[in-house]
Amino acid sequence: MEKQRYERxxxxxxxxxxxxxxGMKPENFPKSKIDGVKVSDLIAEHxxxxxxxxxxxxxxxxxxxxKAFATRYPKVQFAWSYKTNYLDAVxxxxxxxxxxxxxxSGFEYQKAINNGVNGKRIIFNGPDKTEADLExxxxxxxxxxxxxxxxxxxxxxxxxKIEQKPRVAIRVNMDTGIYPMWDRFGFNYENGQAWDALNxxxxxxxxxxxxxxxxxxxxxxSAKAYGVAATKLSDLALGIKAKYGHEIKYxxxxxxxxxxxxxxxxxxxxxxxxxxxxDFAEEISSALLKANFAPDSLPLLILETGRALxxxxxxxxxxxxxxxxxxxxxxxxxxxxGVNILFTSYWYDHKVSPAQEFTQFSETTTLYGPLCMNIDVxxxxxxxxxxxxxxxxxxxHVGAYNMTxxxxxxxxxxxxxxxxxxxKVHVIRDSETMETFSRQESKPEHLKKFEL
Amino acid sequence: MKIKSNIAVSDSGFIFNPxxxxxxxxxxxxxxxxxxxKEGKSVKDITGELRQVYEIDxxxxxxxxxxxxxxxxxxxxxxxx
Ligand SMILES: Cc1ncc(COP(=O)(O)O)c(C=O)c1O
Numbered sequence: 001m002e003k004q005r006y007e008r009x010x011x012x013x014x015x016x017x018x019x020x021x022x023g024m025k026p027e028n029f030p031k032s033k034i035d036g037v038k039v040s041d042l043i044a045e046h047x048x049x050x051x052x053x054x055x056x057x058x059x060x061x062x063x064x065x066x067k068a069f070a071t072r073y074p075k076v077q078f079a080w081s082y083k084t085n086y087l088d089a090v091x092x093x094x095x096x097x098x099x100x101x102x103x104x105s106g107f108e109y110q111k112a113i114n115n116g117v118n119g120k121r122i123i124f125n126g127p128d129k130t131e132a133d134l135e136x137x138x139x140x141x142x143x144x145x146x147x148x149x150x151x152x153x154x155x156x157x158x159x160x161k162i163e164q165k166p167r168v169a170i171r172v173n174m175d176t177g178i179y180p181m182w183d184r185f186g187f188n189y190e191n192g193q194a195w196d197a198l199n200x201x202x203x204x205x206x207x208x209x210x211x212x213x214x215x216x217x218x219x220x221x222s223a224k225a226y227g228v229a230a231t232k233l234s235d236l237a238l239g240i241k242a243k244y245g246h247e248i249k250y251x252x253x254x255x256x257x258x259x260x261x262x263x264x265x266x267x268x269x270x271x272x273x274x275x276x277x278x279d280f281a282e283e284i285s286s287a288l289l290k291a292n293f294a295p296d297s298l299p300l301l302i303l304e305t306g307r308a309l310x311x312x313x314x315x316x317x318x319x320x321x322x323x324x325x326x327x328x329x330x331x332x333x334x335x336x337x338g339v340n341i342l343f344t345s346y347w348y349d350h351k352v353s354p355a356q357e358f359t360q361f362s363e364t365t366t367l368y369g370p371l372c373m374n375i376d377v378x379x380x381x382x383x384x385x386x387x388x389x390x391x392x393x394x395x396x397h398v399g400a401y402n403m404t405x406x407x408x409x410x411x412x413x414x415x416x417x418x419x420x421x422x423x424k425v426h427v428i429r430d431s432e433t434m435e436t437f438s439r440q441e442s443k444p445e446h447l448k449k450f451e452l
Numbered sequence: 453m454k455i456k457s458n459i460a461v462s463d464s465g466f467i468f469n470p471x472x473x474x475x476x477x478x479x480x481x482x483x484x485x486x487x488x489x490k491e492g493k494s495v496k497d498i499t500g501e502l503r504q505v506y507e508i509d510x511x512x513x514x515x516x517x518x519x520x521x522x523x524x525x526x527x528x529x530x531x532x533x
Contacts, residue, residue, distance in 0.1 A: 006508035009482040009520040011467075013527065014475045325519060329526060361479040386479075389512060 007386050008323070010361050031315075031353035031394040035419040039317055039355040039392050042417065047431065048319040048392070049337045051403060051416040055093060057313035058399075059421075062097045065309060068277035072285035075300045079123050081255050082108040084306030084400045085314075089418055089428035091115050094309075102304040106133040109142075123252070123304070125171065125213070127151075127185060134158055138166045145169045145213045145252070147186055152200060159206040169211035169252065170197050174232050176216050176225035186214070189232050198236065202244050209246060211302070212236055215254025219263065219307065219347075223275045227283035229253055234291035237299060252302035253284060259311030261348040261397045270348075277308070307400040314399025316342060317355070320391045321370060331365040333387060337395065338369025338376050340409040343402055345378045352378075355392035358385035371410050408432065453521070454531050455489050469529060476527065481506075485520060489530070495521070 032039055035054050042050060062078070069076040079102040080094035086108060091101070092115055101112035104126030112122050119140025127147045129137070134151075135158055137144050146152050146168055155166050171186025172194045187193040201209050212233045216225055230253060237248040257280055262270040288301060318337035326332055339345050352367065362385050369376035378395075387393065406413055412432035417425050461467050465483050467476040478486065481502070488498045499513050506513070524530035 003507040004505055006506040006513075007479060007481055008512075008516040009485050010479040011482050011520065011523050011527065012477050014477060323516075323519075325522075329523070359479065388508075 005357070006388060007359055007361065008388065010363060010386055012363070029353065030355065030357050031396075032355050032357075034315055034394070036423045037419055037425060039394060042425065043317055043319065043392055045425070046415050046417055046427070048317060049341065049414045050317045051341075051398070051414060051429075052315045052317060053087075053090065053399060053416065053418040053428070054313045054315070055418055056421045058090070058093050058310065059097060061309055061312060062094065062099070065277045065303075065305060066097075068281040069285065069301065069303070072281050073288060073298075073301055075298060077250075077300055077302050078309075079121075079252075079302055079304050080309075081304045081306035082111060083404055084255075085310050085403050086111055087403055087416060087428055088115055089426070090310065090403075100302075106130060106136075109133060109137065113140075123213075123302070125215075125304075131158070134166075135162060138162050138164055141167055143167055143169060143210055145171050145186075146197065146201075147171050149197065149200075152197060156204055156206055166207045167210045168201065168207045169209070169213045169250075170194060170201070171213045171215070172233060172236065174214065174216070174229065176228040176232075178217060178220065178222055178225045182215070182217050189236070194236060195239070198240060202240070202246065209240070209248065211248055211250035211252055211299070213252040213254065213302075215304065216256060218256045219258045220256040221258060221274060223279040223283040226253060226256075226280055227287040230284045230287035231291065234288060234293070234299075238292055247297055248299055250300035250302050251288070252304065255304045255306045255308075257305055257308035259307050259397055259400060261311060261344070261350065264347060264349055266349070269351075310399035311397045312399065314397070314402065316395040316398045316402070318393055318395065320387045320389055320393070322389055323365075323387070326366075331363050332368055333365045333384075334368050334370065335378065335393070336370050337378060338371040338409075338411070339378065340369070340371060340376075340407045340411070341402065341413060342369075342378060342395065342398060343405040343407075344398060344400070348397070349379060349382070350398065351396040352382055352384060353394045353396065354385050354387055355394055361386060373410075403429075412436070453489060453494075455486060455524075456529060456531065459529055461486050467529070469527075472528065474527070476529075482520060485517060486524075 034052050035056060079100035080091055082103045095117060100121040101117045102123045103109045103112055119142050122142040124137045124142050125145045131154060134155060144166055172189050173183045173186045174189035175181055187197045201207050214229050216229050233251045240246050240248055258274040260271040316337055318335050321334040321336055324332045362383050364381050364383050367379040367382055369378050403416060415427055415431040416429040418428045419425055458470050461483050465478045485498060495517060499517055502513060
């Protein structure tokens with residue numbers, strides 16, 4: 001007789017109080033395959049934990065976003081936000097789709113160049129651009145988004161020794177009605193700093209003022225705020241045209257659209273309540289079209305969308321290490337995925353699906369990572385089917401920021417694979433090994449010997 | 453080890469404790485364990501029986517069974533006597 005699949009015994013007290021989010025139906029179906037490839041095969045071949053990226057999802061999401069804007073506004077350009085995920089394979093998909101590169105450091109800038117991006121198609125943001133970075137960006141004709149006056153003066157000084165005219169924009173911060181207001185980057189709109197910087201650029205005559213930029217926040221749940229931002233930047237652009245007869249080529253509204261993740265503490269799942277590309281496109285396009293630009297001189301709309309384009313294309317596969325009970329009798333589960341590789345578990349209640357069939361029985365459990373650290377909690381109170389030791393699971397919507405902000409801490413960082421549209425699996429970043437570390441470290445001669 | 457005599461488990465895994473007014477649900481494996489206890493079987497007997505039916509190693513099964521019995525005691529459904 002063939003034996004049955006084991007599910008551990010479960011008893012639950014039925015509560016009569018109001019339904020709450022933990023009493024809702026499990027958020028789950030089994031996720032046994034990703035783009036047609038079995039989770040169990042992926043783990044057998046590449047180990048656990050394992051990041052998996054779906055090329056098809058990246059392309060489909062990008063096309064959806066592009067369409068939402070292009071059907072409402074005639075001139076739209078996306079620039080891939082490198083910090084969100086700068087694996088070369090990932091960036092190259094966006095570049096193939098037509099995205100420029102948006103970078104915030106010399107390191108990211110070099111990555112874009114190495115990926116084959118034309119310097120003219122690189123947007124250079126960020127508060128820390130060294131003189132060498134700026135020199136390279138000026139020579140390559142990149143779009144330099146000036147963050148502060150010291151940077152502005154450095155660029156003016158550089159024009160003494162570099163022939164090319166720097167192509168610049170300023171970053172503007174502003175009140176868009178959301179809290180907290182991000183005012184640490186760029187020049188403020190309301191108090192006149194932005195105008196002051198623009199006047200300095202125009203008066204110097206040494207730079208080509210190409211555009212205006214803002215990035216008002218991240219995971220923004222209000223589409224209206226983008227309408228406000230578009231209106232304020234349009235106002236500046238029209239003011240420059242009136243005062244200097246100079247036409248601004250583009251308005252760059254940065255990133256910040258939410259993915260389908262659920263923010264911690266949110267009552268309803270993100271996939272049901274977060275605004276989508278169409279909502280943002282509607283607000284932004286109507287604000288730009290309503291501004292008083294002449295029909296033949298509408299600025300190019302640039303978007304540096306990160307999170308919303310990549311989050312849903314990333315999965316993190318893992319394995320159950322053990323089930324335990326806390327001193328108070330609460331179920332806890334230890335998994336091989338920790339907060340060191342899933343940085344976004346501080347932000348989100350990530351959706352977790354078992355990778356194998358399960359029954360309708362479920363249990364509220366806390367998912368602890370493998371680190372020997374109290375902070376290592378991947379999900380608090382997740383209502384999950386009964387997972388056994390050795391079972392696999394899939395964590396969803398992990399494509400943004402994890403593969404750049406992950407930490408090498410206690411364990412080595414795992415592999416990243418990409419599934420192409422034909423279902424072929426490619427390793428796009430190898431796991432770290434002991435050699436990775438011995439290559440970086442060195443030990444002074446007098447410490448090489450000891451006896452214990 | 454005894455399940456209180458006035459406690460019944462329905463086919464759908466519903467349990468009512470008339471002493472406290474509390475109700476519970478159990479999954480099929482939980483229901484089987486309760487019925488084995490009612491038949492007077494020991495933990496060893498129970499895990500032996502279950503291993504015939506389920507694809508599971510003995511350590512995990514014992515650990516999960518002990519954990520389940522702990523919860524039954526906690527919910528005052530099981531007494532040591
Ligand atoms: C200047 C700039 N542009 C774009 C982004 C991407 O933002 P998001 O991932 O929220 O779309 C960021 C992220 O911090 C940023 O700083």
